[in-house]
Amino acid sequence: MKPRPLYVGIDLGTSNSTAAVFDGEELTVVRNGQGSVLTPSVVRIDGRGNVLVGARARRFLETDPANTRGEFKRLMGTTHTLEFPASGAIRRPEELAADVLKSLRQDVADQLGVAPQRAVVSVPALFELHQTAATSDAARCAGFERVELIQEPVASAIAAGWTRESGNGPWLVYDLGGGTFDVSLLETQEGLLRVVGHDGDNFLGGRDFDRALVDVVIAKLAADGVVIDRADPRHAVALRRLRLAAEEAKIELTRAAEAPIFLAGLDLLGQSVDVDVIVTRSEYESLIAPIVDRSLDICARLLAANGLGKDALERVVLVGGPTVTPFLRERIRAVLGLGFGEGLDPMTLVAQGAALFAGTVALDGRPSGPATRQVGDAAGPKVWLQFPAMTSDLSPFVVGKPLDRSGSVKKVKIDRADGEWHSDPTPCEADGTFAIMVRLLPRQNTSFNVSGELADGRTVALDPPQFSITHGTTLGEPPLSRSVGVALADNRVQIYFNRGSPLPIRRTFVLRTVETVNPDSAGHALKVPIVQGEFTLAHLCRLVGTLEIPASALTAALPAGADVEVMLELDRGGQLRARARIASIDQVFDQVALLVTPQVPLAAMDDALAKLRVRAADLSRSAFHGRSGKAAARLSAALPRLEDAQRNIAAARGGDLDAGEQARRELSDFDALLAEVEADQAWPELGQEIEESFAIAVSWVAGHGSEAEKSTLNNAYRACKSAFVGKDADEVQRQLGVIRRLGSAAYLRHPGAWDREFEYCAARVAESTDIRRATELVANGQEAIRKQDSAKLEQIVRALWQLNPVDRDDQKLGHGSGLRSR
Amino acid sequence: MGGVGLLIFIILFFALRRGGASSLPKVFWQVAFWKFLMFVAVLPLIAMTGLVGVAVLVLEIILLLAPALVLRWIVVPLGVPRVAYWGATYCWPFEVIHESSAGAAFYGALALTRRRSSRQAIDWLEESVNRAQPVRGAGVVAAGLLAALRGDRHRARCLFLVADGLHRKLIPKRVRAIARDWLVVDAARIGNWHEVIRLGRRGYEDSLRWSYAIARIGERLSGDPRGCRAWRLWLCWLVAPRRLATFALLRRALAVPRAPKQAAAEPAVAADLPEALARLAPLLENRYAHDGRSFAASVCAVDAALDGPATRTLVGQRLLALGACSEKVESGSLQDMRPPEDATERPDVDAVMSGVRARLADLLVPLIEESPMLTSGEVRGPILDQAVERVRLRLFRDIEAQCKDYNDRLKGETSLPTVAEWETWALMRDAANRVLELDPESEIALFHAMYVPVCNFAVFQHNKCMRRTLAHEIYSWLHRHSQSDPSAAQLLLGNVRASEA
């Protein structure tokens, strides 16, 4: 009897990890060596180099924090490295994740007797490319030959849909984990499960509850005169102990109305302090209420983005440890007005869903070696079958192809194991394939027997002689969580893959170079930056990789406007491949560097924060003057975010790496908000600019312009106004350029104009690009004024204009991109 | 001997006069001297042997007096580029006397088109054009032939169009004939008879027999109302060269009845969407066979069918059947220059309609970009408008980016090799012509955008890089479109005259 398939699903969480196994009929959650279903995602490397994973390592989190690390999930894909001083080891977060996965793999082997070769691992829905790539790497390091990734909300929905009849309305999956919050909107229609929208926050989780509790304790201690400072690295040890105690108190508060926090001998700069504080449930609830409300705001945002009201939801699925908090459940019930599914364990739901997904894609974890033949096995002609292991379609197709070259199998027949249904003998097509539509039994696993008819009419069983299909929800390909594209030189983004596109996916666009690239100019390179994000301005999106074409690698000079074909490809695991082909010199480049986000140094963040403050102040002022109340209101509502960011930067200075990442996120969100407000202001301002430029130009042209110029000016003004009404920004700028040029041409015919221009340029000699030459020209100019030589003065002023500093800021903004769109 | 010498001088004199008087003295004496020397050097050899000597003498005279004949009729059809190149370098064919090295490259490229071309040969010839000084019409045509050999038809087409439009002093008639030849064949190959007609219909001075004949045939084939009668077609065909090759085409043209003088206004047939689409599809494939008006008319028919009540109700029904959700709004997306749309509830039917229009516009954009003539109808529906707007935006962006590049390179005083510079200008000129064809009203904006950077760059090329023909071509093109700015027109006219000499 062929052993049942082994579909393995793993939930790699921030604080805890779980593994689950599905064999086609039954779903089991795997218990680890300590008998628990949850394995803490903590790794310890002791002085001798031994690696400890799980609960045993977690015990040392308090006593030996330097060598015990947890919560490295958020750091995956970044360049942070973690040091273990006792053994001198330096590990990347992916390697620690690999250790956790190894331990889970061993647990499966212990429980079921075989170490799985393939598995499905869950990732948060909003994980970016470098983070998913790091997860795949970690799984491969752990010994898995092949790994598929699934988004956590999708996994939860599959698990929640498996045990109950599902209706036809949309579901909301509310996943509050230790470190991340994800909310997803899923739709099941005619048995097809579709992810309609994601939203969430990579930096909102149970840890924030802990932090809130710690804040309470710190406040209470401060009242007693004991000061613990978050930003002080010397207090880090004490803070950690407090955090662990807070976690336990938090769990206690789900059952009791109050919880004591008692820590003896807390070491504070040599002082030994005893902490004995009682936290009541109401205090705790009032603390976490803003956090919960933040999560509910995100839910509301997601619903609004998909045009749904709260009442449109059919079900809410809760996932994650912190969701057992009764207060949270009450709030959700109050706001969304829905009950939750019963009998679902929020802590292991994701792993169960991952295992079920493994069943859908037929990712059998059993090593595929030579199948041991037992006595009595029919060794019939081999046939290669393709069918969905799980589908919502009651009549799916089973296609196949006999593998023997002799062509002995002429017809193929499939019978249902219960004998109730038979297919007609189907002949093979010219290319050897056959397609048979089978009928499934609803909502269960159906087995089928395959037999073939030979040329001489004999019937033989084929190899494999049987297969089975489960009827349940179908899931489409994993969708992309964030849009991916190439940043362009004018700070726009050429979007390649929209959010929600199915993976794997590949697209090619033809872009053009912005400047001439000479092979002789050493060190110069043509950069193709690849970014991920929903913003239309490139500098706000996150850089996930750069394809660099060094000038020295070109065989010939590449003029501006040359075609460059850029191809981006994403596979199911989120691995990115990029390739650039330059047709005119027939060269191909595909070295993508930097698939890891660089660390933003703290000093740069302080700088950015200061600049944002200034910009925000300016914008508020102009909003006030312009009487645009909406913009002013938005700005003032968003200012507290800057304070949050400031606090996070301070905490990062104290050694909290997560806070640093969060600060970076907050700063770029605020930047995006400012850009949006600026853009809103800019359009009416542009209208004013048109009027002003026209007024100036008309005054000069009336005095010094010809008739033809006057009529040209009027035509240009009319075209400009119609373009403004039609909201065509490019055309407005173009016509504005015509108006300005006509105006300045007329102005320069004024007798004193060149003199005035000369004085203006002479005053700004210090800013020019070539100061020596500029001073020389100024001297010549003064000489020309003395001699009353206006033609020479004109020449000199034009030369001075050439030396004005060039505005290169735009190109820096587009991540230094050297390409533009067609 | 004296007679031959005198002949050489006379032919040389007239050839040089034709191409402009400035280079007369230096080149004249140089070439005359070498030719005479060649003649004298061979004389002792001839004097010795008898009949063979006479044959050699005759050959020598032909080589000295009409090397172009030898090159064209013997060397080029053999397909030996290096022999052609070196032969042209040392025999100084009179027609390319003003640009001897570029002319030699021209013959080399012409030879290369007759056989399987290798990349090395193409690169070698391109190098020689880059090294050549000066480069005039023959050099441009050589660059075009090399681009065509590389497979880049678009670039070749642009270069040949530039060559076709050069002043007649700058390009010999036979070289221009080659350029026009290629353009006509290229247009005929894809069935673009309008382009063929445009190329063949020129004033008396610039007209070439063969392209004229083909243009008349093309008129007949495309149902142009100006088509001439059968006897005139026969006459054109008889007079033009290459009768054998074009006979089949002539018969095809004669089979088509002559189109009436007034094109009958096609009545607008109200059709439903499937029929309108079915009529549009073959029109897209065969777009050159009709004039712009019928193309625009069929696109308008699709528009009308889309706006019809039947389609709208169908769409509404289908959306209900499929259970579509209401309007989606992208959160977190920024509008760069446009103000946010009002958040009014739009029925989904409009979203579907604009989706269909957008997809059809996608189909049309590459066609319109290739030949803007397709939009010459009076009525343009929303689909065509959308497509035209997108093409216009693209072309303008290309032009503006190229102007910016010119500016940057001018500041850095860097220049590309000759072939690349001509290609860059040819591509920009082509884009500008297309914009003007699509939307004649944007001439003023286009001129103002291009004038300063391009004119300054041309001055740089003229003064520092000694590329006078390129500068002349740029000035004359700018001058042709400078009606809106009289002072600029004057400046340009002065520049044109200065670079002509």
Added chain:
Amino acid sequence: MTDPLAAWRGNPFFVLGVSTQASRAEVERAGQKLLGLLALGSASARHYDTPFGPATRDADSVRQALATLRDPNERVVHELLANIAPGAAGKHTDHPGAAWKGAEHALGWSGRWAE
């Protein structure tokens, strides 16, 4: 030379070989069958017919077609574009104004250009 109808031939309904009235289940079933056949390397599954002539498909385009048809708005757009009255093809070469394909060979540009 651009092929003007290439995008139209890639209409999801043509790629999947289903009618515009097909139910969602039928669409998914057809897509799944094609993916299976393509995974087996079937040559006949690679070609399909459109009103404008034959075209080829691969696994990527089938997946893309399935994803496009799952969105109702997109599906209706493509339904409208796929519904074409018969007789759309086949009118090309007979037209007198059609291309003169032998131009290059006939006129001495022997057509050895690198295409």
